[in-house]
Amino acid sequence: MKLLTAQGGVIALLAMAGLAVSQEKEEANKNSEKLQGTWRVVSSQVRDHKVPELEVAKRKLIVKGNILIYDYGNERKEKQQGTIKLDARSKELDWIWTGGWPEHGGTVLGIYELKGDDLKIGFGNVGSARPSKFEMAETDVVWLLVLKREKP
Numbered sequence: 549m550k551l552l553t554a555q556g557g558v559i560a561l562l563a564m565a566g567l568a569v570s571q572e573k574e575e576a577n578k579n580s581e582k583l584q585g586t587w588r589v590v591s592s593q594v595r596d597h598k599v600p601e602l603e604v605a606k607r608k609l610i611v612k613g614n615i616l617i618y619d620y621g622n623e624r625k626e627k628q629q630g631t632i633k634l635d636a637r638s639k640e641l642d643w644i645w646t647g648g649w650p651e652h653g654g655t656v657l658g659i660y661e662l663k664g665d666d667l668k669i670g671f672g673n674v675g676s677a678r679p680s681k682f683e684m685a686e687t688d689v690v691w692l693l694v695l696k697r698e699k700p
Contacts, residue, residue, distance in 0.1 A: 578636065586698040587696065588695065589608060589695055590696050595684065596684070609693070615629065630643050639660055641669065655674070655675070656672065657676070658678065659679050665696060670691070670693075671693075672687075
């Protein structure tokens with residue numbers, strides 16, 4: 549009888565763990581859906597350098613499925629492109645570069661905050677630890693993007 553009770557407890561724990569994983573995936577999918585579309589860059593700051601308003605006005609970020617493209621909107625048609633992975637619970641974002649700078653590729657770890665049509669993303673250095681807060685610092689955010697969703 550004790551063996552049956554123990555097995556039932558293990559089965560219940562496994563079912564709860566499976567449900568939790570399923571809910572996390574569902575939440576990540578919802579956040580991914582909310583990020584889809586074109587985002588106009590409102591401000592961009594790399595370390596202590598704020599990008600001038602005229603330059604920022606040309607830039608946009610596009611999310612299609614799990615592809616993220618940062619379009620500089622300049623004459624050289626510069627773009628950074630890669631895939632993204634989201635963790636909805638911790639609001640973490642991994643951007644795995646597949647094109648653009650750096651040519652050798654790389655993964656940039658970041659955090660994000662999505663509030664309606666407003667999106668804020670803070671990236672750390674390539675190959676560095678993930679930022680823990682939206683604070684400009686060598687050990688936290690080195691590239692801060694503030695974005696506004698473009699209406700179709």
